Amino acid sequence: MNVTIIGAGNMGRGIGHRLAAGGHDVTVVDRDPEEAERLAEELRGAAQGGASIEAAGPGAELRGEVVILAVYYPGDVEIASDLGDRLAGKVVVDISNPLNQTFDGLATAPGTSAAEEVAATAPAGTRVVKAFNTTFSGTLVEGQVAGQPLDVLIAGDDEEAKETVAQLVRDGGLRAIDVGPLERARQLEGLGFLGITLQQPLGLNFQSAWKLIS
């Protein structure tokens, strides 16, 4: 599959590693071309199954059928606005945790979510999926915590789009869990927030993961 990752930061890196390991073709897009190329070079070293990894600037054509917004809120909403019609028809993955400035609450209004804001901003026909917001970058690079594959919780209103993301997740060696409609992003963003707040008090250093065991 062709996947475009917008944002060559920590989360772009983590998700990029899973995609490269899964044999998918990745284009890394960043405002800073050097950052994009640096990450692309790293991912080439992790690529399996002949995956091609490229870097591109923000003006480049979006070749991927899947576009991952690996940026901080509200940058994800801003990018959805900036890209506009270029996103139509694509599967757009929002990974953000919209924390407020003091990191003790959510910046979004009660009763909505960053993912729903992205969906409201993107053009009609954009299929927004929430995923990867409860998994930390370092654990994505490794693909596991304490020997257990990460659970990636996925919400969205388009079943086919969710299955596309779930396939990418599974190809990267992780477990995909469909948690329902995009509205569930409210709970996913709550869970992501909860996980972040626990890092310092529990000394977890962003090496933890939420698992649904049974």
Add this chain to the structure above:
Amino acid sequence: MNVTIIGAGNMGRGIGHRLAAGGHDVTVVDRDPEEAERLAEELRGAAQGGASIEAAGPGAELRGEVVILAVYYPGDVEIASDLGDRLAGKVVVDISNPLNQTFDGLATAPGTSAAEEVAATAPAGTRVVKAFNTTFSGTLVEGQVAGQPLDVLIAGDDEEAKETVAQLVRDGGLRAIDVGPLERARQLEGLGFLGITLQQPLGLNFQSAWKLIS
């Protein structure tokens, strides 16, 4: 420790098993005296360390320093109102998941939680703690899922009260995780809701658990 469980249903049963296993004295209170006695009898069979287990009617004195509201929302808020000053000074544990009638959303207003409603309703000096809302009754009876002890996520504004609940959790063989102020109940209730919605689609039969692994 003296603990009063209000509600002899599934969750009262699950939590009662952990308390009895931890050697704590439990009073089971229910509107239906037969239900209270039935559960008390079951818990006597599980009691360790000389724990005494009693049944009582709703008018009985609240002997416990800890009162667990093992009832459905908004019953928890109603009981907090009904008991009024009898709760003052006590550690009151809200375990509810305030699902709406169609089980596809939360019945609470955005930007609050059932636990915060209980705290706003109870008299001044009541120390409300959110706990046990992300653990299912059957898994509490067993104390584990897939050989791993349950994580019990605890939120509250009174540190001593939270530690009291954490001690009960640990004594019952479970792992206590302090997730911060009572406001975090919003995220815990979101997580509880998420867990409930996944039972049918994933065929989990309420035998699953959320774990924070590291």
